[in-house]
Amino acid sequence: MNSLPVLEVNGLMRSYGGGKSLFGKRKPVIHAINDVSFKIGEGETLGLVGESGSGKSTTGRAVLHLETPDAGSVRFRGNELTLLGPQGLKPYRRQMQMIFQDPYSALNPRMKVGRFVAEPLVVHGVEKGSALRDRVAELFKRVGLDPSFMSRYPHEFSGGQRQRINIARAISLNPAFIVADEPITALDVSIQAQIVNLFQDLQDELGLAYLFIAHDLSMVRYLCQRVAVMLRGRIVEVAPTEQIFSDPRHPYTRSLLAAIPIPDPDRRRPDRTPFDVAANIPAREAQMVEVAPGHFVLDQTTQ
Amino acid sequence: MKHFFKDLTSSKAGLFGAVLLVIIVALALLAPMLHLPDPTRGDLRARLAGPTWDGLFSPGAHPLGTDEVGRDILSRLIFGSRMTLMVACTAVVLGGIVGTILGILAGYKGGFVDKLLMRLVDIQLAIPLMLLALLIVAALGPSIQNVVLVLALTSWIRYARIIRAQVLSLREREFVQSAHAIGASTLRIMFLHILPNVMTPALVVGTLELARIIIMDAALSFLGLGVQPPTPSWGRMLADGRVYLSSAWWAVTFPGLAIVLTVLSVNLFGDWLRDYFDPKTRSAK
Numbered sequence: 001m002n003s004l005p006v007l008e009v010n011g012l013m014r015s016y017g018g019g020k021s022l023f024g025k026r027k028p029v030i031h032a033i034n035d036v037s038f039k040i041g042e043g044e045t046l047g048l049v050g051e052s053g054s055g056k057s058t059t060g061r062a063v064l065h066l067e068t069p070d071a072g073s074v075r076f077r078g079n080e081l082t083l084l085g086p087q088g089l090k091p092y093r094r095q096m097q098m099i100f101q102d103p104y105s106a107l108n109p110r111m112k113v114g115r116f117v118a119e120p121l122v123v124h125g126v127e128k129g130s131a132l133r134d135r136v137a138e139l140f141k142r143v144g145l146d147p148s149f150m151s152r153y154p155h156e157f158s159g160g161q162r163q164r165i166n167i168a169r170a171i172s173l174n175p176a177f178i179v180a181d182e183p184i185t186a187l188d189v190s191i192q193a194q195i196v197n198l199f200q201d202l203q204d205e206l207g208l209a210y211l212f213i214a215h216d217l218s219m220v221r222y223l224c225q226r227v228a229v230m231l232r233g234r235i236v237e238v239a240p241t242e243q244i245f246s247d248p249r250h251p252y253t254r255s256l257l258a259a260i261p262i263p264d265p266d267r268r269r270p271d272r273t274p275f276d277v278a279a280n281i282p283a284r285e286a287q288m289v290e291v292a293p294g295h296f297v298l299d300q301t302t303q
Numbered sequence: 304m305k306h307f308f309k310d311l312t313s314s315k316a317g318l319f320g321a322v323l324l325v326i327i328v329a330l331a332l333l334a335p336m337l338h339l340p341d342p343t344r345g346d347l348r349a350r351l352a353g354p355t356w357d358g359l360f361s362p363g364a365h366p367l368g369t370d371e372v373g374r375d376i377l378s379r380l381i382f383g384s385r386m387t388l389m390v391a392c393t394a395v396v397l398g399g400i401v402g403t404i405l406g407i408l409a410g411y412k413g414g415f416v417d418k419l420l421m422r423l424v425d426i427q428l429a430i431p432l433m434l435l436a437l438l439i440v441a442a443l444g445p446s447i448q449n450v451v452l453v454l455a456l457t458s459w460i461r462y463a464r465i466i467r468a469q470v471l472s473l474r475e476r477e478f479v480q481s482a483h484a485i486g487a488s489t490l491r492i493m494f495l496h497i498l499p500n501v502m503t504p505a506l507v508v509g510t511l512e513l514a515r516i517i518i519m520d521a522a523l524s525f526l527g528l529g530v531q532p533p534t535p536s537w538g539r540m541l542a543d544g545r546v547y548l549s550s551a552w553w554a555v556t557f558p559g560l561a562i563v564l565t566v567l568s569v570n571l572f573g574d575w576l577r578d579y580f581d582p583k584t585r586s587a588k
Binding site: 061064066086089090093094096097098100101102105106107108109110111116119120123124166169173 | 476477478480481482483484485486487488491495496499500502
């Protein structure tokens with residue numbers, strides 16, 4: 001973390017609504033993400049956890065400018081991305097990719113998967129003709145698929161295979177950073193481990209950095225070096241993985257950790273009061289405080 | 304191509320439609336070579352002669368009877384199909400191309416473009432299509448080009464609406480997002496990712512439209528605004544024959560049957576074509 005981070009996000013905001021409806025009524029503004037800041041080092045995995053609707057996916061998409069952030073800055077290896085137009089962003093799109101949650105809707109049903117995996121290479125004019133074919137075959141092998149599958153359509157594949165195809169597409173341009181938006185949530189438990197291992201192998205091999213969005217905390221613990229916890233569009237706690245599991249500071253983090261099931265039928269969960277989100281909405285002016293080296297918590301005690 | 308025929312023969316309805324359509328198109332194309340009686344020349348001695356199969360191959364035979372001025376109905380049907388098919392196909396393709404492109408544009412771009420196009424569609428839908436067609440043909444004069452233009456104009460809105468709705472849902476699909484993420488251009492996304500996924504609905508609308516346009520073309524001719532006499536057209540034949548419905552049933556029945564069979568074959572073939580283009584149903588067989 002001492003060297004230049006691969007990605008640095010500061011005060012990112014994104015809200016929806018606020019426009020006028022047909023008859024001039026104002027729609028309410030919803031802040032999907034509010035003042036989100038984090039850093040990811042080269043080859044590092046940052047886990048992003050939180051409940052549904054907490055803004056995890058929006059964060060991932062705003063970082064890649066699939067949605068234009070309202071405010072804040074996103075720096076890739078020190079280069080500011082927020083002010084670039086679509087053309088200016090194109091070279092950075094080679095470096096940053098996304099893997100989506102639903103492997104069924106992430107593939108174009110009318111495009112042969114070989115062509116789909118080859119598309120980034122074609123768009124960026126990297127390879128052509130037989131070299132392109134060889135490269136795609138190599139990518140198929142890399143993610144554990146038979147290159148003869150290249151001429152098939154997506155519906156002929158299982159969920160796990162589809163996710164492998166998505167991964168092949170995402171790594172085709174040798175990116176430095178990948179946003180993985182709940183990439184294993186839609187898969188069978190037996191397949192999840194295979195895909196997670198593939199993620200790790202690729203990281204070791206290619207030096208990838210991940211923003212790994214998830215709500216399965218045991219997977220996050222296994223895969224991530226650091227974890228950020230989101231609540232209602234704000235990051236409430238960031239810390240190295242072991243630290244957050246052993247010493248959670250924010251009440252929401254504690255409640256999340258307490259919810260991890262323990263596979264022991266004889267052990268009864270202690271009675272606990274459910275976490276009251278409404279009473280714990282992060283205050284607008286709350287600041288992050290460093291409670292231990294690298295461990296930041298949103299300070300809400302001030303009010 | 305081999306696969307195409309193999310698949311076609313495995314579908315009874317599709318094969319029936321295709322065969323019928325081939326026969327109709329072949330008859331239309333080969334009409335001048337069939338040694339049919341002149342479809343525009345009447346024979347007043349044989350007015351409203353009933354269908355007869357006697358002496359089928361003799362020069363004066365009228366297997367489907369004659370109309371009120373003694374013109375051979377079979378010959379008029381076959382020559383009439385040339386005009387009908389040409390007008391209908393051109394209008395469907397024209398309307399389809401314009402409607403699909405505008406539908407994709409409206410759905411994908413959203414915002415002002417979408418609002419403008421959809422209000423245009425709304426305005427046009429508020430005017431009865433037949434009235435609109437009548438107005439335009441009456442204003443511009445009843446030529447073939449004008450009829451094609453009018454029919455295409457009444458047609459594009461149907462494609463545009465359905466395609467737009469499809470695109471609205473496709474736009475949010477993750478593979479489109481993924482195309483954004485790799486930096487694909489808008490044009491590339493619209494033509495490589497969106498267009499192939501709206502071909503099925505476009506084709507379905509197309510076959511429905513072809514059927515509707517054949518009927519509408521017949522209606523325009525019926526009202527005297529389509530192809531001008533003495534050029535034969537199915538709608539015109541219906542209009543002229545309807546007066547004699549009680550005494551000479553053949554004068555309206557055969558043109559009516561021709562319209563029904565053509566529309567039916569187009570629909571059956573279209574249904575099969577839709578399944579054929581869907582990779583899901585294609586490999587299931």
